[in-house]
Amino acid sequence: MLIRLKGGRIYDPANGVDGVVRDILIHDGRIAADDPTARIDAEYDISGRVVMAGAIDPHTHIGGGKMTIGRMMLPEDHRGQERARTDLTRSGTGFAVPSTLAAGYRYAEMGYTACFEPAMLPANARQAHMEMGDTPMVDKGAFAMLGSDDFLLRQLAAKEDFNAVKDYIAWTMHAAQAIAVKVVNPGGISAFKFNQRKLDLDESHVHYGVTPRQILRTLSQGLVELGVTHPLHVHGCNLGVPGNFATTLDTIRAMDGLPIHLTHIQFHSYGTEGDMKFSSAAAPISELVNAHKNVSIDVGQILFGQTCTASGDSMRQYGNTKSANPKKWVVMDIECDAGCGVVPMKYKDKSFVNALQWAIGLEIFLLVDDPWRVFLTTDHPNGAPFTTYPHLIRLLMDKGFRRDMLQKIHPDAQKASIVGSLDREYSLYEIAIMTRAGPARSLGLKDRGHLAPGANADVTVYRDNEDREAMFTTPEYVFKNGELIVRDGRIVKVVQGATHVARPEYDAGIEKSLADYFTRYHTVSLSNFKVSDEEIIRHDRGSIVVQPTGARV
Amino acid sequence: MPTASQGIESQASNGSGLDTFTSVTCPFCGLHCDDLEVRNSSGADAGHLTIARNGCERAARGFERRPPPSSPQIGGRDTDLATALATAARLIGGARLPLYGGLGTDVEGVRAIMALADRSGGVVDHHLSAAIQRNMGVLQTQGWIMSTLTETRNRADLVIVVASDLMTLHPRFFERIVAPAEAMFGGVPSDRTVVLVGDCGHADAITRTGVKHVVEIPSANDDIPVVLGVLRSMLKGTQLPARDDQRVPFNELADLALRCKRAEYGVFVWAPQALAFRDGDLAVQIVTDIVRDINKTTRFAGLSLGGNDGAASAASVCSWQSGYPLRVSFASGAPDYDPYRYDIRRMLEAGEGDLLVWTASFDPEAAPPATGLPLIALATPGMRFSREPDVLIPVGTPGLDHSGRLVRCDSVVSLPLRQLRPSRLASVTEIANAIAASL
Numbered sequence: 001m002l003i004r005l006k007g008g009r010i011y012d013p014a015n016g017v018d019g020v021v022r023d024i025l026i027h028d029g030r031i032a033a034d035d036p037t038a039r040i041d042a043e044y045d046i047s048g049r050v051v052m053a054g055a056i057d058p059h060t061h062i063g064g065g066k067m068t069i070g071r072m073m074l075p076e077d078h079r080g081q082e083r084a085r086t087d088l089t090r091s092g093t094g095f096a097v098p099s100t101l102a103a104g105y106r107y108a109e110m111g112y113t114a115c116f117e118p119a120m121l122p123a124n125a126r127q128a129h130m131e132m133g134d135t136p137m138v139d140k141g142a143f144a145m146l147g148s149d150d151f152l153l154r155q156l157a158a159k160e161d162f163n164a165v166k167d168y169i170a171w172t173m174h175a176a177q178a179i180a181v182k183v184v185n186p187g188g189i190s191a192f193k194f195n196q197r198k199l200d201l202d203e204s205h206v207h208y209g210v211t212p213r214q215i216l217r218t219l220s221q222g223l224v225e226l227g228v229t230h231p232l233h234v235h236g237c238n239l240g241v242p243g244n245f246a247t248t249l250d251t252i253r254a255m256d257g258l259p260i261h262l263t264h265i266q267f268h269s270y271g272t273e274g275d276m277k278f279s280s281a282a283a284p285i286s287e288l289v290n291a292h293k294n295v296s297i298d299v300g301q302i303l304f305g306q307t308c309t310a311s312g313d314s315m316r317q318y319g320n321t322k323s324a325n326p327k328k329w330v331v332m333d334i335e336c337d338a339g340c341g342v343v344p345m346k347y348k349d350k351s352f353v354n355a356l357q358w359a360i361g362l363e364i365f366l367l368v369d370d371p372w373r374v375f376l377t378t379d380h381p382n383g384a385p386f387t388t389y390p391h392l393i394r395l396l397m398d399k400g401f402r403r404d405m406l407q408k409i410h411p412d413a414q415k416a417s418i419v420g421s422l423d424r425e426y427s428l429y430e431i432a433i434m435t436r437a438g439p440a441r442s443l444g445l446k447d448r449g450h451l452a453p454g455a456n457a458d459v460t461v462y463r464d465n466e467d468r469e470a471m472f473t474t475p476e477y478v479f480k481n482g483e484l485i486v487r488d489g490r491i492v493k494v495v496q497g498a499t500h501v502a503r504p505e506y507d508a509g510i511e512k513s514l515a516d517y518f519t520r521y522h523t524v525s526l527s528n529f530k531v532s533d534e535e536i537i538r539h540d541r542g543s544i545v546v547q548p549t550g551a552r553v
Numbered sequence: 554m555p556t557a558s559q560g561i562e563s564q565a566s567n568g569s570g571l572d573t574f575t576s577v578t579c580p581f582c583g584l585h586c587d588d589l590e591v592r593n594s595s596g597a598d599a600g601h602l603t604i605a606r607n608g609c610e611r612a613a614r615g616f617e618r619r620p621p622p623s624s625p626q627i628g629g630r631d632t633d634l635a636t637a638l639a640t641a642a643r644l645i646g647g648a649r650l651p652l653y654g655g656l657g658t659d660v661e662g663v664r665a666i667m668a669l670a671d672r673s674g675g676v677v678d679h680h681l682s683a684a685i686q687r688n689m690g691v692l693q694t695q696g697w698i699m700s701t702l703t704e705t706r707n708r709a710d711l712v713i714v715v716a717s718d719l720m721t722l723h724p725r726f727f728e729r730i731v732a733p734a735e736a737m738f739g740g741v742p743s744d745r746t747v748v749l750v751g752d753c754g755h756a757d758a759i760t761r762t763g764v765k766h767v768v769e770i771p772s773a774n775d776d777i778p779v780v781l782g783v784l785r786s787m788l789k790g791t792q793l794p795a796r797d798d799q800r801v802p803f804n805e806l807a808d809l810a811l812r813c814k815r816a817e818y819g820v821f822v823w824a825p826q827a828l829a830f831r832d833g834d835l836a837v838q839i840v841t842d843i844v845r846d847i848n849k850t851t852r853f854a855g856l857s858l859g860g861n862d863g864a865a866s867a868a869s870v871c872s873w874q875s876g877y878p879l880r881v882s883f884a885s886g887a888p889d890y891d892p893y894r895y896d897i898r899r900m901l902e903a904g905e906g907d908l909l910v911w912t913a914s915f916d917p918e919a920a921p922p923a924t925g926l927p928l929i930a931l932a933t934p935g936m937r938f939s940r941e942p943d944v945l946i947p948v949g950t951p952g953l954d955h956s957g958r959l960v961r962c963d964s965v966v967s968l969p970l971r972q973l974r975p976s977r978l979a980s981v982t983e984i985a986n987a988i989a990a991s992l
Contacts, residue, residue: 082887093876
């Protein structure tokens with residue numbers, strides 16, 4: 001099957017292509033080199049249209065127990081948000097915590113072709129994969145959470161050989177079928193189980209005597225030496241706490257050049273100035289990020305309206321429960337592995353704090369120079385549901401629109417923010433970096449996120465429109481593996497995406513200590529803890545793509 | 554370097570003509586213990602399973618049962634599978650409001666039934682949904698702070714059981730979670746104190762599992778909410794009314810309140826299925842209130858067991874696929890949730906629906922309620938019906954006859970299930986998918 005997309009304007013930053021008009025050829029699901037003599041089976045005239053690779057969301061909570069807790073807890077989120085079945089698609093519901101099927105369809109309708117669940121508890125990995133298996137249309141993958149699990153904390157407390165720690169990290173990635181590793185409130189989820197209510201970068205865990213700094217450096221160094229492409233994905237200490245920017249700055253400095261990805265950094269960029277003792281620290285944060293090439297970030301932009309926060313950070317989410325709206329929430333201690341906190345939240349533009357959070361996110365977007373190191377996220381659904389991305393893109397691309405929106409927020413927040421004075425407007429090329437090329441490079445997806453010959457033909461075609469929100473809401477065509485799956489924002493074919501994993505090497509001897517640990521303390525056997533390929537391929541009707549890792553050192 | 558340690562363990566033959574499987578997951582209660590060793594007999598008795606290590610009475614009943622020979626039937630007469638499937642598809646295709654009840658199956662089976670219900674505009678409900686609803690009502694009004702089995706096993710220094718006979722519903726809870734040989738934190742597990750509030754079965758059965766300290770606080774079931782309310786007041790330091798309410802064991806509760814305050818990580822445990830008394834959901838609410846109160850200063854958690862007969866899998870899959878826990882109707886074309894209206898037992902009594910599709914792959918006792926509606930049963934062989942189903946299709950049991958997965962009672966962990974014996978019985982998934990394909 002040979003398809004020609006004729007005459008589109010191509011934005012393909014991975015290959016340095018910035019708005020060049022040319023054809024794209026798709027041969028059996030992959031991008032092919034142009035060949036004017038080729039016999040074409042189908043041709044789409046897309047002259048004047050904007051063409052990008054399928055979008056990639058590197059941080060979106062789409063699968064796993066905490067989302068299903070949110071779904072169960074919030075029937076009011078779903079009512080009035082029904083999606084009826086069609087001859088092609090299943091029914092679904094939900095706004096902030098959509099059902100898996102609805103999430104997959106909506107992502108594809110917006111031109112997304114890959115989504116990554118950032119907080120997969122190894123103990124909950126099987127369910128996370130089952131939920132992602134029931135998320136159609138898009139490729140997916142997940143980051144295994146480490147850093148508050150008792151096995152690692154025991155290794156660190158016992159000062160075990162670093163090779164054993166690396167073996168454990170790699171083993172966990174295999175067992176949980178992960179592509180990357182995330183740490184959430186390093187050590188803090190565990191500390192909360194011991195009734196510690198706060199754990200700063202250099203505070204000691206009351207039982208293990210280990211500090212977040214140690215955990216961060218160990219995991220980051222471990223991933224580097226294992227050859228894992230995505231740097232340690234860090235949800236830092238003190239999420240949401242006024243004054244936490246100092247910890248965030250210290251975290252960057254603490255890495256001494258080791259690579260880290262600081263996720264939803266907006267929630268970690270708060271100062272304590274002003275009458276409300278709450279202020280923006282976007283400027284010092286952005287300055288330090290700009291100066292540290294080993295650091296990448298995603299923003300976790302908040303947008304106004306009802307949503308639900310869901311995090312592995314049980315310690316900080318418990319602290320946030322006083323802001324729950326509606327007034328109900330779940331906090332869990334989980335399996336000597338991690339925890340979770342699910343707290344519904346309604347961000348209001350007339351609330352000083354919420355309005356300033358909104359402004360802080362935008363400030364970071366506009367102050368961080370290098371779009372290759374900042375990814376467009378709302379930390380779905382923590383800052384806002386992913387369906388708000390087109391609105392966020394317009395805020396970044398259109399300073400007039402941004403200023404109009406600024407006028408609507410709490411007046412004191414307007415005054416406290418520099419957003420109104422920032423003239424930067426993102427270009428289509430930069431948007432393509434933030435939503436495609438950047439995440440693909442960072443995650444190590446070698447044949448996604450770009451349009452060079454050989455790449456998977458995940459392609460999104462937009463009608464150019466000065467109203468960028470309208471433009472990015474409803475692409476004209478979306479191709480997945482070369483098949484047309486969405487036309488004019490409507491699904492025309494249902495497909496099942498692949499699961500991306502990374503499999504760094506490890507010494508199988510680690511299973512000896514793990515078997516002992518599991519036998520003595522766990523309620524699941526070591527063999528059953530591991531999620532098999534067979535489960536994903538047969539039971540979840542999926543497929544697995546093993547992305548390359550570098551050599552272990 | 555590792556290679557294929559990822560695969561589902563293949564069966565090991567021990568050379569004696571018996572196939573022995575280790576780390577077998579038990580599907581017969583929501584704890585889903587996975588430390589069982591199960592043998593498949595050879596020769597004339599091939600296919601008969603026996604538990605060689607671990608397990609419990611429930612597990613033995615499930616694994617060692619000899620399912621009688623079975624055949625698809627239409628109106629009580631044997632037929633071939635193709636005819637049974639075609640008849641089932643015709644009945645479902647012609648129904649205006651098919652009711653998909655029972656739902657005793659694995660994750661894959663629930664997925665397949667959900668797809669069928671979505672397609673045919675039906676209602677889905679599990680036969681233990683009343684128990685699930687006792688928890689869901691609380692989750693949906695105020696939420697909770699919860700623990701899981703491994704966390705409780707390693708951390709709990711006080712375990713309070715609320716009006717639940719766990720030795721019957723979840724027989725290995727005390728052995729595996731409360732009094733294991735070792736725990737990571739807090740000393741020797743068998744030194745933990747277990748407090749039984751209300752009717753929790755016989756205390757001696759619990760002490761025989763290795764628990765040394767059992768304290769009983771008797772209460773009639775209907776008084777449980779009052780008793781828990783008094784405990785909450787004591788913990789909050791609220792002025793109590795005169796201590797002349799005969800229903801309330803004030804001294805024992807004062808002692809329990811003291812234990813709660815001293816605990817580093819106390820856990821309230823209940824099995825929602827056991828709280829089938831007046832205001833059972835209020836008991837769940839007060840327990841979670843107490844847990845929230847205590848967490849202001851120290852750590853405490855709830856632990857709901859339950860999830861028997863695939864109930865946790867059904868509730869979880871239904872939630873992630875439709876957005877709602879069970880009792881969902883697809884009649885309008887989109888999911889509609891109403892835990893009262895879409896109670897299939899109530900609907901049958903009220904004459905609602907025009908077809909019952911009943912799934913029961915674990916327990917031959919989980920038969921459908923008597924109904925005058927046409928009935929399609931996807932049932933484990935040996936089920937007795939109040940009348941012959943219009944279509945009966947025998948199905949295998951997940952984890953014995955075919956592989957699959959089940960979600961554990963804590964709704965966090967799920968376990969893989971293996972096929973332990975050759976089986977001619979199709980899975981619920983295969984049957985439901987075949988019906989959907991011919992609709």
